Amino acid sequence: AQRVTQPEKLLSVFKGAPVELKCNYSYSGSPELFWYVQYSRQRLQLLLRHISRESIKGFTADLNKGETSFHLKKPFAQEEDSAMYYCALRSFNNDMRFGAGTRLTVKP
């Protein structure tokens, strides 16, 4: 069965510091992985998908199949990055599983 684990429920960094939000997954097939972000009182928005290999708002994420990880990174955090971040895995039948989420707080 597919599973997504985000080991940190809360993460706090200072503005300008690097940030890494961890995501590990288990899936027997070839996974498709996403990061979604939810700002306060807003809907979930797609931040990244691994197949696009692009950088959005300074965030990047690399799929590491050996370590079954898809960590989200940003070299210099900004206060506006404070939000809830969800890692998600989509299987071949379009079934999407989300992690429990990490709440990122960027302090001034």
Add this chain to the structure above:
Amino acid sequence: DAEITQSPRHKITETGRQVTLACHQTWNHNNMFWYRQDLGHGLRLIHYSYGVHDTNKGEVSDGYSVSRSNTEDLPLTLESAASSQTSVYFCASSAGNQPQHFGDGTRLSIL
């Protein structure tokens, strides 16, 4: 602009009552999904549909039902509301293997 809307945004009801949450999308997406969001659990899939008259159970489907009579709508029904179903409910839609677009959510409280 195409959109996905959920109604109501907030609802309070009593245990045992039937409740229906609406989801309407104008993207013309074939795929629609319902999730519940709970602290410590993230989003969990309740039901999903790949097209008209198609419905499938997700991870936490007990106590919920959906029907898909047209492309635009996937209403979620709680047959007999329980306090454990107090949650924030999100609807999403997608086309093919494209990423899902989410609605604003419905906050449901069952007393």
